[in-house]
Amino acid sequence: MNIRPARVGDVPAIYELIRTFAERRLMIRRSMGELYESIREFLVAIDDDGRVVGCVALHVFWEDLAELRCLAVDESLQGRGVGRWLVDACWESAQELQIGTVFTLTHAAGFFERCGYRQVEKSELPHKIWNECVRCPLFPNCQEIALVRTLDPERFSVNGTTESVVVGA
Numbered sequence: 721m722n723i724r725p726a727r728v729g730d731v732p733a734i735y736e737l738i739r740t741f742a743e744r745r746l747m748i749r750r751s752m753g754e755l756y757e758s759i760r761e762f763l764v765a766i767d768d769d770g771r772v773v774g775c776v777a778l779h780v781f782w783e784d785l786a787e788l789r790c791l792a793v794d795e796s797l798q799g800r801g802v803g804r805w806l807v808d809a810c811w812e813s814a815q816e817l818q819i820g821t822v823f824t825l826t827h828a829a830g831f832f833e834r835c836g837y838r839q840v841e842k843s844e845l846p847h848k849i850w851n852e853c854v855r856c857p858l859f860p861n862c863q864e865i866a867l868v869r870t871l872d873p874e875r876f877s878v879n880g881t882t883e884s885v886v887v888g889a
């Protein structure tokens with residue numbers, strides 16, 4: 721198993737991975753066009769046969785804020801640490817870009833907590849991020865939970881229980 725930056729030839733496999741879970745409403749569906757346009761954002765997990773078995777993307781929003789999105793692991797390989805490996809690799813990518821805060825919106829909050837993320841109120845994320853959400857059929861009643869990993873512990877309140885801190889722009 722190996723994790724590497726995605727290549728255009730990986731797009732059909734990434735598309736299929738995401739489609740499988742999007743049909744179960746666990747993820748937002750992405751078109752092939754969107755995937756080609758954002759291919760530089762993706763990391764993929766490759767098995768020993770060269771097959772794409774996992775993916776994740778890091779989408780930069782602002783000078784110190786990025787979103788971890790499009791995380792998926794082939795069902796047959798779940799529970800073996802591939803998801804955590806992708807999440808960690810994504811955090812390393814953010815560090816290389818000198819981005820100190822990564823957030824995600826997900827139904828798999830427990831998994832992200834195991835990976836060092838903590839829950840925050842969605843309202844603590846900057847409005848800029850909702851541009852994509854408004855295109856989703858579930859907006860504004862989606863059940864996704866916001867989690868962050870940050871180098872700045874003062875940046876977000878814990879579970880939104882203390883005074884809110886406005887971030888980004």
Ligand SMILES: CC(C)(COP(=O)(O)OP(=O)(O)OC[C@H]1O[C@@H](n2cnc3c(N)ncnc32)[C@H](O)[C@@H]1OP(=O)(O)O)[C@@H](O)C(=O)NCCC(=O)NCCS
Binds near residue numbers: 747792793800829830
């Ligand atoms: C969520 C997902 C990426 C996890 O990947 P995975 O490879 O199965 O996860 P890992 O094996 O790396 O698990 C890491 C830890 O999280 C735990 N975990 C995994 N899925 C979990 C979940 N849904 N809820 C709570 N904990 C979970 C594991 O037990 C493991 O715990 P440990 O610290 O005791 O070892 C995978 O289940 C998936 O692709 N789901 C469908 C798509 C999806 O929901 N994507 C999420 C974001 S949009």
